[in-house]
Amino acid sequence: MPQPVLDLSATSIDITRALCDIPSESGDEKQIADAVEAAVRQVKHLDVIRDGDTIIARTNLGRAQRVVIAGHLDTVPIKGNVPSCFETIDGREYLWGRGTVDMKAGVAVQLKLAAELSNPIVDLTWIWYDHEEVAADLNSLGRIATTRPELLDGDFAILGEPTAAQVEGGCNGSLRVELRAFGTRAHSGRSWVGENAIHKLAPALAALADYRAATVDVDGLAYREGLNAVGITGGIAGNVIPDEGMIHVNYRFAPDKTVDQALEHLRTIFPDYEITVVDRAESARPGLDAPLAQQFLAAVGAEAKPKYGWTDVARFSALGVPAVNYGPGDALKAHADDERCATAEITQCERGLRRWLLGQ
Template sequence: MGTALLLGCMAAFPQSVVKLTQALVRIPSVNPDGDPGVDKTGEADVAAYVGDFLKHSGAEVVIEEVLPGRPNVIGRFRSEPANDGKPKPRIVFGPHLDTVGVGGMTIDPFGGEVREGKLWGRGACDTKGPMAAMLWALWELRDELATLPVEVHFAGFMSEESDQHGSRHFAKHHGKDYAFALIAEPTDLKTVFKHKGCLWADIETFGIAVHGSRPELGENAIVKMAKLIKALDADFRAQLANCGDDEWLGRSTISLGMIRGGTRANITADHCRLTVDIRYNPAVRDHGGPHELLKAFVAHLDPSAKVTPCGALSPCLDTSAEDPFVKSLVEHGAALTGAPWFCDAAFLAEAGVPAIAMGPGSIAQAHTKDEWIEIAELERGAEFWVRWLRGEGA
């Protein structure tokens, strides 16, 4: 049955946040980058489903293509003028539509099975469950949204799991319109107001290829890389740490993730590539940023080496705990916390929109071979958003 027909038939309309999560999990929306593990990838089908759900909830819906066949979905709910005539602050609920790949999963990735008090499947926790909690709250409040003291929008972002094209596009074209962004991630319903930034970078060393029987006539790029690896793992790691700890995020880190060099055993390697993952806190940002620090460190040891970012730098999230929306979330029981991972919230914040990440479920279940979310947490998430939007007490 087609997506529009499914939602057009009210008998098939999801009757609970659990049923909604099942419906979302059963629509594959695997990010095509890396190793998706399925032939059909992309977010178009789940964007269409979410768009229909938003329309039934009373929103004006726009499907906004970011990459070919890979759209964001935006829902704008009607808002009545404030009693004092002043514009209402506009907020946006922003989950992501894509999931990581399904290779190696031990359960049906798109089954949406319910057992043992859990809902199972790819995206159940990251982040179709948290998205469903937001959507269900908007459905429950569909007759009240216009009279709330805030104007409510929804934006489902494509490609969060790789390069964050969706949130970057939304921030560029719509960011100035919002007073606050609530990004769905599995945070145990805590308010992630800070998270680390991320730099993935390739470090390349170069040599001179000669016959393996006379290596002294050439220059070995692997040997040059070995010296860099030792220094990166010790001295550069210490340099990052010396930039300073963050109360919520701790110290910045480097992980040496992949290495490749040479072409044959009997040829001296003329090229070697190391890929590193740097997770950095605001202290490193304030010391010039991870890319500049890494480039300077590598150049000092090997002027011929090359440092190239793999994609765009993902910034830190560093939203003020004194923001009134943040304080309101805390007052409703969503305690402050920080995170070592990064998400779409940072790109909204970079565009000037105070942002946090929050949702039911545990990050420990994200990307796992047996991904699940607890039913009780899913329901608690939907209830929290209803209560928070109504301004009801904790």
């Protein structure tokens, strides 16, 4: 098949549609990365670097400050929602399809501005990266933070995650663990001989059902936590008492604590279970007290809110770079079968970023 071509002189809405029509499920980002690389290499004021399926484009204008603006290229699996199309709901126009919200609309805005802004008030590093929608250890920003951390250097960072054109500071952390209980296998016709491991999970399930998640104030923003079972396994056969059972638990914790502190909290809730960590991602404080962040808020005219989900602002925060989320799309529609983004929000984000980056 011919390589898709991105026209960065098109509107950000049309660029969004073109991106959405290039399938890029996590692990299959090469085609979209090739298209992005080919497009930005045509832009004379950008120095372009490719690292795997991540494309980095930088200005080097000698400005006093540098801002990093990033967005991921991958999506969750397609479910009959590609190719994209326009639809009108209650008089409002939407672009429908996988990735419209999370987060190709944000990437489209970034690509258009990267091509057009040859004289911004700050130096810019644009990053479009792979493997965000999967386990944190596969995320290419993590790899680059380890192998080429200088490429992530900046005074402020913006992630184009969906925020409905508002600004969401920091993010909750995420910790996924497995709780295991053990018993003794036996024939179910003589169950008294065995010890049922699944039954031993009942106290953990009760603790999860009764748990009341906290809302934590961090730097003036209220972060709502969550602790939930997201999977359960156990059992060998219909006539066997199981000797092992497991509950998969996800803890979304506020940025007042680290992953290690979050894990200690889980150990106090589930003291009688073996706990195995399967995925961990640090939280990030809001980062809204940085002068550049305050200027950004004023320029885009947005209200500061907390980010409940985990995003890569945490990676920048860990490097000492204050970071926020700002992009088009309702996060409640991310990953949904009817994923759709209001086209007005795409235009709004483009105007807001353009105004700020030009000092207008």
